[in-house]
Amino acid sequence: MVCSWRRVASKVYEARPLLKSFRNASSLPLVNLPRDHYPAASGRLTQVPVTLIPGHGIGREATDAMVEVFDHAEAPIEWERFEFDEQAHDIPSEVLASFAKTKVAVKGPFFTSLNNSRKSLNVRLRTTLDLYANVVQAVSIQGVETRHKNVDLVVIRENTEGEYSGLEHEVVPGVVESLKVISREKSTRIARYAFEYALRHNRKKVTVVHKANIMKQSDGLFLECCRSVAADYPFLQFETMIVDNTCMQLTWKPQQFDVMVMPNLYGNIVTNLATGLVGGPGLFPGVNIGERGAIFEQGARHAALSIAGKNIANPTATILSGVMLLRHLGLDEHADLIETAVQRVYAESKTRTPDVGGSASTTEFVSAVIARMN
Missing domain, CATH: 3.40.718.10 (Isopropylmalate Dehydrogenase)
Structure with a gap:
């Protein structure tokens, strides 16, 4: 089956395609911001600043994979990267200042320990920024047997x-x-x-x-x-x-x-x-939406501590959350390039990470995506 995610234009429910090869009727309405808030999308700058929060567990590996794919696609993104974890007493002020400026972020998951009495950082981000709607599309993907x-x-x-x-x-x-x-x-x-x-x-x-x-x-x-x-x-x-x-x-x-x-x-x-x-948490992106901006992330938010650092995490959900970001910013050509490459990996090859029945490493999966972009 073919599926699709979508992006914002100028109003909270107005959108354009997010993932083109997915169902065209399934756009994601995002944030209520003037279209020219995004300088690159309006032709005024070559680089767009985006807040990047790698998070915890596999978040660092997955976001690093996304950044590597973006670099090969020559996506005009300037990452403002902030490393912190669940031990932080609060969201760092520099992160909030960055998001107030960029209005968009890509985030990895934060693991919330049972032994930590503080509120989850995931929850604190959503409530502090009033990102009131979480939207995730679960859809059958060609080449993924379910x-x-x-x-x-x-x-x-x-x-x-x-x-x-x-x-x-x-x-x-x-x-x-x-x-x-x-x-x-x-x-x-x-x-x-x-x-x-x-x-x-x-x-x-x-x-x-x-x-x-x-x-x-x-x-x-x-x-x-x-x-x-x-x-x-x-x-x-x-x-x-x-x-x-x-x-x-x-x-x-x-x-x-x-x-x-x-x-x-x-x-x-x-x-x-x-x-x-329809394939597991490693495949599907999601977005948290509010009037103040949007944070793109893995739809199911799994930190997957048991496989962190082993180079076997599936970066698909994070890469596709980046594709959603690109369409949100009006960078459709770069989004098309990356999205098509990811879809071709699943449709045409056996390059799979273990969570979807393969034996490929994170690095090998990223290499397969990059090869198809070339």
Whole structure:
């Protein structure tokens, strides 16, 4: 099957193709910035500054692979690179200053230790920058053998509240209370985003995932907001589905889904499940979107500490997140070159990293991509 991701033009839901060889109807709306914010895209500069955060685990290897591919493609990107890890007490001020200037970043995953009492750096980045929508497309890729065929679904996750609010305390010794925060404002915002996404990218159906049968007030409010927004889009199919049933339906018949929208925790689970159905976390890029900018990264955010430093990590998701970035910046020729090379590796060769059934190293995979660019 052929698939496609897309990029922003000037408004939050306006977009152009992100990954051309993927389904043309599946563009990613990104950020609400004037088009001439990106100097290279408007012809005023030859280099575009982009914030680069390698992260932890395989993040350094994957982002290094992406940078090497970009260099061979002669992509006019000037990386502002910042190395820090989960031990950081907060997001470094220089990182925030860089992002405030560039409005775009590529990020590797941060591993969140069970023994670290501080809030995850991944979460802190999303909440500090109010990157309220996480968008990941899970789609069948030519040359990648999976049980399910012809899958093409988009998971849209509310990124800033829910169980990830981090409000926990011990009520009495041995009893811990964790607060799940759902607000009308943010639920309506993500619902509107999902329906606009479906409308503008020729999608036919929106599925709202919830657990309102049990969490009647919190998920009940989320569902109420989605129903209210859905009334403004009578030409789109609308359905609701309980989250546990959703997981079963995904493993049984994922082709039934189109655009899916859900609160934070469910989005994390469903995104990982969906990417696993069509090849795994190493293949699919994602983006975190807000009015202040966009951060491109691996869709399933796996730090994969067990294979870090072994030169066997799959850099595809990170390379393709870079392709999304390039289209977002209006650098379509460079994006086409890289994307086509990646697609040809999977369609024409047996060069695969171990996660997708091969024995190639990260270095060998990158070399195969570069060879096809040449």
